[in-house]
Amino acid sequence: MAVKVGIPRTLSYYTYHPMWKTFLEELGAEVVVSNWTTREILDQGVKEAVSEACVPIKLFHGHVMDLLGKVDLLFIPRLVSTRGRKVFCPKFLGLPDMVRYSIENLPPLIDVRVDLRNGRRELWRVCCRVAEYFGGGFLRTLRAYLKSLKALARFERLLRSGLTAPEAIKAWGRGMDASDVISTGRGKQCKPDLRFAVLGYPYEIYDPFVSVDLVGKLRELGVEVVTSEMLAPEVLRRQSARLGKELFWMYSDEALKAAYHFFEYGGVDGIIHVTAFGCGPDSMVDKMMELEAKRCRQIPFMSLMIDEHTGDAGVRTRLEAFVDMVRRHERSLPGGGGPN
Amino acid sequence: MKISFPHMGTSPIAFKMLVRDLGHEVVVPPRPSTRTLSLGTEYAPEFACLPLKILLGTYLEVLEQGADTIVTTGGVGPCRAGLYAELQKKILEDLGYEFKMVVLEPPRWGYLDFLRKLRFLKGDRSWSELWRVIKKAWSKVKALDDTEKALHWVRPRELEQGSSTRTYQRALKLLDDACTEEEIKQARLEALRMMKSVPMDPDREVLKVGIVGEIYVVLEPASNLDLERMLGEMGVEVNRSIFLTGWTRDNAVLDSARVKHGVTVKKAAAPYMPEMIGGHGQDSVGHTILYAQDGFDGVVQLAPFTCIPEIVARSLMPQVSRDYDIPVLTFFLDEQTGEAGVRTRLEAFVDLLWRRRRKRAGAGLYKPVASPAAR
Numbered sequence: 001m002a003v004k005v006g007i008p009r010t011l012s013y014y015t016y017h018p019m020w021k022t023f024l025e026e027l028g029a030e031v032v033v034s035n036w037t038t039r040e041i042l043d044q045g046v047k048e049a050v051s052e053a054c055v056p057i058k059l060f061h062g063h064v065m066d067l068l069g070k071v072d073l074l075f076i077p078r079l080v081s082t083r084g085r086k087v088f089c090p091k092f093l094g095l096p097d098m099v100r101y102s103i104e105n106l107p108p109l110i111d112v113r114v115d116l117r118n119g120r121r122e123l124w125r126v127c128c129r130v131a132e133y134f135g136g137g138f139l140r141t142l143r144a145y146l147k148s149l150k151a152l153a154r155f156e157r158l159l160r161s162g163l164t165a166p167e168a169i170k171a172w173g174r175g176m177d178a179s180d181v182i183s184t185g186r187g188k189q190c191k192p193d194l195r196f197a198v199l200g201y202p203y204e205i206y207d208p209f210v211s212v213d214l215v216g217k218l219r220e221l222g223v224e225v226v227t228s229e230m231l232a233p234e235v236l237r238r239q240s241a242r243l244g245k246e247l248f249w250m251y252s253d254e255a256l257k258a259a260y261h262f263f264e265y266g267g268v269d270g271i272i273h274v275t276a277f278g279c280g281p282d283s284m285v286d287k288m289m290e291l292e293a294k295r296c297r298q299i300p301f302m303s304l305m306i307d308e309h310t311g312d313a314g315v316r317t318r319l320e321a322f323v324d325m326v327r328r329h330e331r332s333l334p335g336g337g338g339p340n
Numbered sequence: 341m342k343i344s345f346p347h348m349g350t351s352p353i354a355f356k357m358l359v360r361d362l363g364h365e366v367v368v369p370p371r372p373s374t375r376t377l378s379l380g381t382e383y384a385p386e387f388a389c390l391p392l393k394i395l396l397g398t399y400l401e402v403l404e405q406g407a408d409t410i411v412t413t414g415g416v417g418p419c420r421a422g423l424y425a426e427l428q429k430k431i432l433e434d435l436g437y438e439f440k441m442v443v444l445e446p447p448r449w450g451y452l453d454f455l456r457k458l459r460f461l462k463g464d465r466s467w468s469e470l471w472r473v474i475k476k477a478w479s480k481v482k483a484l485d486d487t488e489k490a491l492h493w494v495r496p497r498e499l500e501q502g503s504s505t506r507t508y509q510r511a512l513k514l515l516d517d518a519c520t521e522e523e524i525k526q527a528r529l530e531a532l533r534m535m536k537s538v539p540m541d542p543d544r545e546v547l548k549v550g551i552v553g554e555i556y557v558v559l560e561p562a563s564n565l566d567l568e569r570m571l572g573e574m575g576v577e578v579n580r581s582i583f584l585t586g587w588t589r590d591n592a593v594l595d596s597a598r599v600k601h602g603v604t605v606k607k608a609a610a611p612y613m614p615e616m617i618g619g620h621g622q623d624s625v626g627h628t629i630l631y632a633q634d635g636f637d638g639v640v641q642l643a644p645f646t647c648i649p650e651i652v653a654r655s656l657m658p659q660v661s662r663d664y665d666i667p668v669l670t671f672f673l674d675e676q677t678g679e680a681g682v683r684t685r686l687e688a689f690v691d692l693l694w695r696r697r698r699k700r701a702g703a704g705l706y707k708p709v710a711s712p713a714a715r
Contacts, residue, residue: 049655050651052654052672053655089648090418090419090618090649090652091651093418093615093616093617093618094613094615094617094652094655097612097613097614097655098652098655098656101612101655113614113615245414245422245423245426248423278646279387280389280646281420283386283420284423287384287388287427287430288427288430
């Protein structure tokens, strides 16, 4: 019987899942993903994690709990750096340690260290270390490695063509195109007349429970959603010059650069920053966005904090109010509106 | 140029002299007060950590007093402290202040940038002059730290509560007045003599507690509600894992630990936390282990609320505490932390430590340790 490997459906799931799933399955493992976030999973996480941790980290603990007893191995790589010189938040760096010492009766962890600053071949070396757990030979590992790179490239292409991460993961799994998802997968919705940038971390925006289905709600209100993952890396890189000192953390850096991009070039009618209660890096990101929003007053900006108690009605009310305000703002502009 | 800088423990005494020696005017940052914190809290992001808020409040106060240049340090991350200056500058500029912020980044990040900033700060002094005044300031920092270490030893043994703290204030004044290398040397000896001459009972049995955590809240008494004093007056000799004089000197203090166990702090922490996660997270874990091996009675971990590295450290502490059999008490400090709450928790902790020591003494497990200052 195949070895069952558990992957928690949060944090880096929304960024790297297709790649790891492909790689692990090519090595002969059976990948078990934890369930979509529910109230129980979140409550479990809040119970197990250290009380000062941020919501996403607590949620991660909950997803690990959800996998207990169902898997033989847990895949929790220690993500240090995957893009350029940027690193992950210190909580990602200590994630395997936090999980190991907070939760009892854990299956063995695959906690390989992923630090791609160590050179071009580092990812291959990381994959080899993962393959050791499954006893894959050289050729098998190489084939899995190449396939997983292809999977990641295809997944990122799907993201760039305007899909959210869960949509892109679904499309990737079923071999669909972005246009198929847009035409069939999204159900009934009116034709969007507004375009919002929703910025924040993939594991906050795309988790339908934590974000109280923010993206879906916006679409119902006739708003097209753009996220920082839908922007090309070059677009973000262009903003480097405008930041004095760049942020250290990959996700935060991308969110902030995306905000700077939209404030500079427009193309959206409003910007929403989604931030989690207790998030360390976000305290800086949010303030910097706010200061930038003060300088570029033509684009309305809202920051939305989510926590373990966020309710559906509260978020809906705030979104509706914001959308109404943007619509009124558009009408008051000379020429009667349209994206600026 | 009117220069100011962050307030951290006793260091302003040395930096004040350094800035004056370079021929600039200095605006000495006031000890952080309730007003400092309210100012900082008002303009800083809600979830920023306590040091950012206190520093922002301090900057607002020194700018009010007419400072036009603020010198501070940067960092390479991934701790947020490396970006403090960037954000604080943006916030202050948004509030309409005009000033220059000189952020000293670690030289290995860019020697030229570092030298350029030094050249700006040294004004019309020569490079050799700069070197001389920095060396002198360093001697003063060392003297300040030595005096504070003496205070940590004397305080739990004093006969009249508060007498060592009063003597310490006089000793600081003495060090403050010393201006030349020779005077600093004399002042240091005199300060240490003063501390030793406080009426005390050197044979009193005291508890030994190590203090670990994030550097700012450990070093700045105003941010931790004078926790060291509270502990000292409860009859606890504290040993702080961090001093401004840094690693070289730290290692001298923990010398016995290093020689005896042959490990560095990082190595000690490695089984629990192999990754450098920024800030002092790894150090907190490592020092806790070294304190345990050194026979300390307990450890107090100080961390600002939402501090990322310390949260990671905190989640491993229960395991470290079990494995090495050492009680650890963690404080997450923020603008809401009140003295009474801290005192109550400390009293309970000290009670627990005494009971534990009695029990171990009964079982023959407890071996008294010599204090570094006593040797």
